[in-house]
Amino acid sequence: xDFEDKVVIVTGAxxxxxxxxxxxxAKLSAKLTIVGRNVEKLREVHDQCEEASGKKxxxxxxDISKEEDNARIIKETVDFYGKIDVLVNNAGMLLMxxxxxxxSNYDRxxxxxxxxxxxxxxxxxxxxxxxxxxxxxxxxxxxxxxxPAMVPxxxxxxxxxxxxxxxxxxxxxxxVRVNSVNPGPVATNIFKTAGATEDQNKYIxxxxxxxxxxxxxxxxxxxxNTVVFLASDRASCITGSFHIVDCGLHLGEPIVxx
Numbered sequence: 001x002d003f004e005d006k007v008v009i010v011t012g013a014x015x016x017x018x019x020x021x022x023x024x025x026a027k028l029s030a031k032l033t034i035v036g037r038n039v040e041k042l043r044e045v046h047d048q049c050e051e052a053s054g055k056k057x058x059x060x061x062x063d064i065s066k067e068e069d070n071a072r073i074i075k076e077t078v079d080f081y082g083k084i085d086v087l088v089n090n091a092g093m094l095l096m097x098x099x100x101x102x103x104s105n106y107d108r109x110x111x112x113x114x115x116x117x118x119x120x121x122x123x124x125x126x127x128x129x130x131x132x133x134x135x136x137x138x139x140x141x142x143x144x145x146x147x148p149a150m151v152p153x154x155x156x157x158x159x160x161x162x163x164x165x166x167x168x169x170x171x172x173x174x175x176v177r178v179n180s181v182n183p184g185p186v187a188t189n190i191f192k193t194a195g196a197t198e199d200q201n202k203y204i205x206x207x208x209x210x211x212x213x214x215x216x217x218x219x220x221x222x223x224x225n226t227v228v229f230l231a232s233d234r235a236s237c238i239t240g241s242f243h244i245v246d247c248g249l250h251l252g253e254p255i256v257x258x
Contacts, residue, residue: 001232003030007081008231009073010034011064011120012091014041016188017138017227020220021088022057023048024228032057033077035064035091064091064116074123084127086231089117090138092156096195099151106152113156118163125171132175134239136230137164138223141184141246157182161242168240177239179230183223184212184246213248 008025012018014036022034026049034049034057036042042059049057058080062069077084092113097105121135128135142150143157161180168178185208192201209217226243229235244250 001028001228001234003028003086003232005031006085007031007033007077007083008086008088009077009084009124010088010090011073012036012138013045014038015045017183017186017220017223018088018090019045019048020224021090021227023052024221024224025086025231026050026053026055026057028228029053029055030086031055031081033060033073033080034058035060035062035073037061037063063112064120065111066116067119070116070120070123073120074127078127083131084124085131085133087121087124087128087133087135088138088227088231089121089135089160090227091116092138094150094153094191096149097152098148101151106155109152109156110159113153114159114163117160121163121167125176128176129171129174134177134179134231135167136227137178137180138227139164139180139182139242141182141244141250143182145250164242165240172239177230177235179235179238179240180242181223181226181230182242182244182246183218184244184249185209185217186223187217187219208249211249212246213251216247218245218247 008030010018010022013022013034022045039061046057046059060073060076062073095105139160140157142154143161164178164180191204205217226245
């Protein structure tokens with residue numbers, strides 16, 4: 001898989017899955033735009049990518065829930081590189097909220113996980129059409145596995161999956177592929193960002209790791225490997241597909257145990 005002369009935008013690139021994706025693309029010689037809200041962490045990722053590839057990524061400090069920031073991500077990328085080949089829609093947020101909790105939880109999550117991703121995709125499509133490029137959305141296994149403590153998040157990821165399907169069908173005639181990676185539990189700081197303490201974060205991952213069929217938790221690098229594959233020419237016949245990377249979580253418990 002070679003991304004020499006390919007321009008790749010990765011949102012939510014300051015940490016976790018996004019940072020791992022950026023580094024993976026850098027190792028494959030991609031020209032990167034890394035997007036996030038935390039400039040200090042973006043600079044750390046920038047330096048790691050430069051060390052891996054010898055190329056300096058373009059840093060864009062932006063919040064995809066803001067339309068003007070989405071427009072700036074695309075403009076700055078095209079002004080700097082002249083084109084866009086791959087858009088990785090990874091930016092997202094998690095809030096722990098149940099059905100009867102305040103509706104503002106849904107509004108906040110939807111603004112980034114659905115609307116922001118939708119708008120950025122719209123703005124990128126004309127450029128991806130020119131390059132016959134592709135889009136990889138980072139969704140979640142909870143788009144189909146309900147978790148009552150995460151209702152707005154589950155809803156948003158389900159919407160993102162439908163965006164993937166509809167966009168793939170609409171853009172196929174233009175040579176643009178659209179796919180999704182749907183992680184299960186991944187060892188990142190997402191629960192701490194959502195308000196969990198260090199002890200709670202540790203307990204969550206230990207519990208999930210013990211309950212999934214493979215008895216382990218995926219890493220950000222595991223997810224990045226799948227994202228990079230889907231963005232590469234090796235996946236040239238794959239579009240509108242969902243790739244679950246969850247150590248078997250979606251399978252549930254076996255009816256008959258060994």
